[in-house]
Amino acid sequence: MHAMQRLVVLLAVLSVATTASAQGPTAAPATPTPTPTPVAPAPVAGTTNITGVLAKAGQFNTFIRLLRSTGVAEQIDNQLxxxxxxxxxxxxxxxxxxxxxxxxxxxxxxxxxNALVQFHVLSTLIPMSQFDTVSNPLRTQAGNNSPGQYPLNVTAEGQQVNISTGVVNATVDNSLYSGDNLVVYQVNKVLLPAALFGSPAPAPAPLAPAKKKGKTPASVADAPDAADASPDATASHAAARVTGGGLAAVLALAGVWWGL
Known part of the structure; x- marks a missing residue:
């Protein structure tokens, strides 16, 4: 009896083993594919920073320091x-x-x-192609553009743009940046306003022609009388004086003699 039970169990084990061998190894449960995390969109570039534009261009360190120390840099960024x-x-x-x-x-x-830096900023955007159509004087953020204050006059011919402040004449050398409601131009001189630095000294007046050297002619009133100036007339006057004197002496002697 026991031998029969052991045989049945053995046959059952062999049957299970044969079935498992026929089916192959049990596959491991599939790992679920993770859902990809959505990528956040790149942030939109913010408003252009004026000091960033100048720093990227290089060779504007002094102007950047003035923009920051006067607060004009922040003002420009806010306006943009x-x-x-x-x-x-x-x-x-x-x-x-x-x-x-x-x-x-x-x-x-x-x-x-602050006024000096504001003098370099216009409250309008002027592309290079429009400088030849602007109305002078241009009004800067420094204020009054009347003569002697903060006038800025621009003349253009093609790509050549000249700027006059009444104190200095400068030229636009390059366009550094254009976009985001901002255009930045490189200029070869500091724009000095007349209100702070005054007008340049006027050219000296031409010298008057030198007078010719020589004695001033004597006036007619100062000239000696013609008769008195004649040598003969002078001698005659002298003889008359001598003759008159001798006659008087003779008469005096005659009177003394007759008195005797």
Whole structure:
């Protein structure tokens, strides 16, 4: 009996083993594919930063320092984000500042430095192609554009753009940036306003022709009388004086003689 049970169990085990061998190894459960995390869109570029534009261009370190110290850089950035008119900035190079007389910037107060920087900023965007159609004088953010204050006059011929402040004449050397309601031009001189630096000294007047040297002719009143000036007349007057004197002496002697 026990032998029969063991035989049945053995046959059952063999049957299971044969079935498993026929089916192959049991496949491992499939690992679920992870759902990809959506990639966030790249942030939209913000408003152009004026100091960033100048720093990328290089050779504008002095102007960048002035923009920051006066607060004009922040003002420009705020205007770009809120105004639809756009801005035009004339940026002097470091060499342009170096060319100024020694101590020029140090002689200015904080308020004057602010006005100097504002003088390089226009409240409108002017592409290079439109400089020959603008109306002079241009109004800068420094304020009054009347003569002797903050006038800025631009003349253009093709790609040649000249700028006059009443104190200096500068040229636009290059367009550094254009876009995002901002255009930045490189200028070869610091734009000095007349309100801060005055007008250039006028050219000296031409000298009057030198007078010819010589004695001034004597007037007629000072000239000696013609008769008196004659040598003969002078001799006659002298003889008369002598003759008159001798006659008087003779008469005097005759009177004494008759008296005797």
């Amino acid at each position: 984000s809120s105004s639809g008119n756009g801005l035009t900035v004339f940026a002097p190079t470091d060499n342009a500042f170096t060319s100024l007389p020694s101590g020029t910037l140090n002689s200015l107060s904080d308020q004057q430095k």
